[in-house]
Amino acid sequence: MAVMETTDENTMPARNTRLVYRHRWPLRLMHWINVLCLTVLLMSGLQIFNAHPSLxxxxxxxxxxxxxxxxxxxxxxxxxxxxxxxxxxxxxxxxxxxxxxxxxxxxxxAFPAWATLPGPQWLAMGRRWHFFFAWLFVINGLAYVGWSVVTRHLTRDLTPTRNDWRGFGRSILDHLKFRHPKGEAALRYNILQKLAYLGVVFVLGGGIVLMGLAMSPRMDAVLGWMVDLVGGRQSARSWHFVIACGFVVFVVIHVFEVIVTGVFNQLRGMITGWYRIDEDDKP
Structure with a gap:
């Protein structure tokens, strides 16, 4: 942890800033693995979809x-x-x-060539890329959940408290007005962030993996009950696509929030672990 004072060229009053070690290296590593996996999974998934462009x-x-x-x-x-x-x-x-x-x-x-991997039209290789990174995504997700439980990241940082629920409405209004936490408050997740991260991990993440298994020709013989539960193999394919769209929406909102809350500071926090807060800013 480091404390520094900064002064601009116009000799404005010095501001007290502090560097806080916010994200541990396992969290940062798993975050960037997810970035890679989701990017390749989306683009290779669109490649596969192009072979049969209907749901x-x-x-x-x-x-x-x-x-x-x-x-x-x-x-x-x-x-x-x-x-x-x-x-x-x-x-x-x-x-x-x-x-x-x-x-x-x-x-x-269906989807343009620039949005697909590994090329404009290469179904066999697209499936290989998709399945490889799908398993990497699953392993990384399980590692994240296990790490979160052991370090209490899940219960301490992501589980909403009573105070969080009381401030649910205010948090929505703050986001709509682009009013974000400052100072020490910026180090804590708000109720909307907590619900979003929990939803992505356990609802979207779990759902897209299960639907992927349900529509797989080699797995639906074993998971026939799940295929019937969602209404059939084509229904599982539709749900897989819809959940993937949910991931895209989350990523767009997430990137937008990173930009409006200080892209360089946020990126530094997720690359090096160090995040700067301004102690003169009031929450």
Whole structure:
């Protein structure tokens, strides 16, 4: 822990700042492993989705059961235009979903090439990447839960207290007004952060892994009860996709919050562990 005073060029009054060792190295390591895993899983998952660009409910997948489908229509000039059908409603998504340009040529594909790994169209390798990083994601998640229990990070830092619940409404208003904790208060998770992290780990994380297993041809023979519970293998595929979208929403909000609360300070905290607080700021 270090204390320093800073003064700007205009000789403004010095401010007392303090560096606090906020994140231990196991937490930082697991965080960045998750960043890598989620990035590759999303992009390789889109690669797999492109091979069958529709989502259905039940056990079968066809035009009658699909609630989401991405494809293309041919315009009057014979050029494919991308369209997305959601619950029977057609939406023009040309250039992004359904049809996009690859190497200067129009290509009919659900998601554009820049959003997929390991290449524009490589299903077999995409599946290998997806399964490898899925298991790394699972192992890392289990390690995080185990570490959180042993170090009491789960109960001390992430479990909401009575005071947290009492301030639930205020926390929502503060976020809507972009009013974030300062000083010592910035070192503690608020109720919305706690619920978000718990939801991501145990609801989204657990759910996407279970749905991935349920729709796997090699696993659904063992987990047939779970396939039936969610309504069929195609339903499991749909839930897998929806939960993945939930991860994307979380990441977007998370990155936004990092930016508005001080991107360099936040990144330093998650890379080196040291986080700077201004002791002159009031919570």
């Amino acid at each position: 259905s409910l039940g056990h079968a997948s066809n035009d009658n059961t699909a609630w989401l489908a991405m494809g293309a229509r041919t315009d009057e000039n014979g050029v494919p235009r991308g369209v997305t059908r959601i619950f029977g409603h057609m939406i023009d998504t040309d250039g992004v979903l359904g049809a996009s340009t690859v190497d200067g040529e129009r290509s009919v594909r």
